[in-house]
């Protein structure tokens with residue numbers, strides 16, 4: 001950023017000195033430069049944000065290990081980064097991300113929407129493409145709306161209001 005400031009000041013001085021009576025000319029030039037700075041800022045923000053994502057296979061993931069939220073908030077957090085709660089296509093993809101998980105429960109994009117043993121992907125609206133239940137973990141007990149977490153390699157149906165970590169995935 002420091003370098004950018006120097007360049008901008010140099011351009012301003014050079015631009016203004018060459019034109020006598022400066023006035024409007026300098027202002028219009030300044031506006032152009034300010035636009036440029038805004039663009040640079042946006043690009044930097046995007047770079048910083050992409051940096052938080054990790055490429056595994058052909059997809060980019062964001063693993064949140066430190067902030068526990070309910071399922072709805074987890075989805076919102078992912079959307080803030082132009083991503084979505086992770087939708088898992090198949091076992092291969094699932095196995096590829098497992099080594100990145102810690103000893104926490106992580107929300108995925110799957111819910112039964114209160115419809116018993118019918119599991120949907122929030123992203124596609126279709127039945128979940130891949131499920132790997134922990135033995136006895138899919139019990140649908142106690143409450144109607146469940147959301148799915150990944151925990152020690154298996155999937156669990158949880159109360160969507162519980163606080164868990166989450167995995168986001170960039171949309172393609």
Ligand SMILES: *[C@@H]1O[C@H](CO)[C@@H](O)[C@H](O)[C@H]1NC(C)=O
Nearest residue numbers: 142143144159160161162163
């Ligand atoms: C789900 O979790 C919330 C928050 O902990 C709790 O208030 C609610 O009673 C739970 N629902 C059921 C049916 O267990």
Ligand SMILES: *[C@@H]1O[C@H](CO)[C@@H](O)[C@H](O)[C@H]1NC(C)=O
Nearest residue numbers: 069070071072073160161162
């Ligand atoms: C999730 O948490 C948010 C913020 O605390 C709250 O507004 C929302 O009702 C919660 N949703 C569920 C399903 O628990």
